[in-house]
Amino acid sequence: AQKVTQAQTEISVVEKEDVTLDCVYETRDTTYYLFWYKQPPSGELVFLIRRNSFDEQNEISGRYSWNFQKSTSSFNFTITASQVVDSAVYFCALSEVVAGGTSYGKLTFGQGTILTVHP
Amino acid sequence: GAVVSQHPSRVICKSGTSVKIECRSLDFQATTMFWYRQFPKQSLMLMATSNEGSKATYEQGVEKDKFLINHASLTLSTLTVTSAHPEDSSFYICSALDWTDSYNEQFFGPGTRLTVL
Secondary structure: OOEEEOOOOEEEEEOOOOEEEOOEEEOOOOOOEEEEEEEOOOOOOEEEEEEEOOOOOOEEEOOEEEEEEHHHOEEEEEEOOOOHHHOEEEEEEEEEEEHHHOEEEEEEEOOOEEEEEEO | OOOEEEEOOEEEEOOOOOEEEEEEEOOOOOOEEEEEEEOOOOOEEEEEEEEOOOOOEEOOOOOOOOEEEEEEEOOEEEEEEOOOOHHHOEEEEEEEEEEEOOEEEEEEOOOEEEEEO
């Protein structure tokens, strides 16, 4: 069975601080996908990143960066110089792989981390 | 990216009534859609996988007779909450898979907030 753990229930920071959201996962699959989503108060999920289990390169996108470490089954997310607009719930998710490894299916979500950025 | 819509966005109903929620892929065909449920301040939990032209696959603990799923076309899946009760009040989110070449992307709808009085 797949499992995603986000140990940090809530994080509060002051604007311009860096913040890292932790994500640890469990799976028996050798191939899988990992995701991060942002859920603002409106409720709509905003896709942030997808990472294939074979690709352990870290990724940076603007103020966002992701650290994928297969050895520790972690996929952490860092926001640099946080802003008030970053306030939201952030979900890490894990997906099974189907169709010979080229597609993914249903997602298992972590519990979510509520990030509050104060001005 | 592809767009998935949900209707209605918000619904309030009396206990005992049935509520239908629609999930549409607007600019692509989706043979597979997923239905998730999110209780306040909790995570998203998969309820069922909806496949066009076949019966939905429900996750353990989800009552298939209470949550009826119909995926009658490649662009529409519906979730009907039958005889809704206050404990069914939740945020329901659908997603649809869009195949691009040999790879698929999953796109989420904006969600439907159900309140049962």
